[in-house]
Amino acid sequence: MRSTVLYVLTVLIWGSTWLAIEYQLGVVAPEVSLVYRFSIAALLMWVYCLIKKLPMQFSLENHLFFMTLACCNFGFNYLILYWAQDYLTSAMTSIAFSTLLIMNIINTRIFFGKPIAPRIFIGATLGLAGIIGLFWQDVKTLDFASEAIIGLGLSLAGTFVASLGNMTxxxxxxxxxxxxxxxxxxxxxxxxxxxxxxxxSGSEFSFDTRLPYIVSLLYLSIFGTVIAFACYFVLLKDIGPEKASYSVVLFPVVAVTLSMMFEGFVWQSSTVIGFVLVLTGNIVVLTPVHRFRRLFAADKPIEQS
Incomplete structure (x- = not known):
């Protein structure tokens, strides 16, 4: 029951953070909003660690890796994704971000030498086809200056930086x-x-006193950063990384639903095809071959002797 609750919380929180980011854009510079967000999150994390009396002293080498983690997972990856959402809806950005699964597998091979299973290539092909489908209206014109293509490029760049943080x-x-x-x-x-x-960069340290900005900032800091990461890491311990990673597949569903409700996201035939291909590709990546074999074996009729 605990794992189920944590899993649902992770999917709902991370799936909804993409919409919350939309309320951070417009008045306050993205980098300033992120300073606020991670300052609040860092304060809460340090209070927790000090209350729990966790050891906080580490070697210089480990601090260098903490800095790498900061740049890739708690800093510039988010800044790039915030920039991406200046050009895209939260739904499109979240779907592009789900390619993190494939990037993680490739980087795990590069940095840790873990072999890449053949199904990964199938899933990656489906994912790439899905991304093309999602942005087909802009891809077919080859207008790389269009807002959608710029947003896609930023989304994939931010996702790649996040993957490097995961490796760290x-x-x-x-x-x-x-x-x-x-x-x-x-x-x-x-x-x-x-x-x-x-x-x-010379950005102005301003603050948006309107309720949507303040609420979304607190939500992203407390729920989207502190609580969601805590839930996800407990899931990693309880059910393993393979099952826990399915949350990355499911949160675009939440993001798309919320985008339809609050941003007027409109489905097109190419969008539907692209969305299905991306999800299918991620599921193929996460599902070992022996599970498919068991599934098909379960569908076979039992022979009578």
């Missing part, structure tokens, strides 16, 4: 660094890096 997290876990401590340091460094970037 795997490295930290292999070196017996607690997830909560690693995240606390990562979020702290992330907020500092974003603050530095904001000061260098």
């Amino acid at each position: 997290s795997v490295r930290n876990s292999k070196n017996d660094i607690g997830i909560m401590q690693g995240n606390a340091w990562g979020m702290l460094y992330g907020s500092l890096f974003l603050l530095t970037f904001t000061l260098i």
Whole structure:
């Protein structure tokens, strides 16, 4: 029951954060909003770690990896995705982000030498075809200056950066660094890096006092960053990474539903085909061959002796 509740919470929270990001755009610069978001999240994470009396002292080498984690998972990946949502709806950005699964598998091969199963190539092909279907109206004209293509490029770039952060997290876990401590340091460094970037870029430190901005900021900080990551990491421990990763497949469904309700997202035939192909590709990637064999074996009639 606990795993079920945590799984539902993870899918609903992360699926809804894409819409919440929309309310962060427009008045306050994206990098400034992210400074606010990760500063709040870092404060909460540090309070938790100190209350639990978790060890927080690590070597210089580990701090360098915390900084890498900060840049890739708690900083610039989000900044790029915020930029992407200036050009795309939250639904389209979330679907593009679901390619994280395939990027993680490829990067795991590159950095840790884990073999790539043949089904990965099938899933990757379906995913690529799905992305083309989603953005077919712009792809067919080859107008790389169009807003949709720019948004797609930013979404995939942000997703790739996030994948590098995931590889850093795997490295930290292999070196017996607690997830909560690693995240606390990562979020702290992330907020500092974003603050530095904001000061260098000359962005104005403004604040939107309207209720939608404040509520979405608190939601992204508390639920989207602290609680969702906590739920997901408990799931990793309880049911393993393979089953927990299905949340990445399901949260675009939540994002699309909310986008239809609040952003007027309109389905087209190419969009439907693309969405189905992306989801199917991710499911193929996550499902080992022996499961398909068992499924087909279960459908076969029992022979009478």
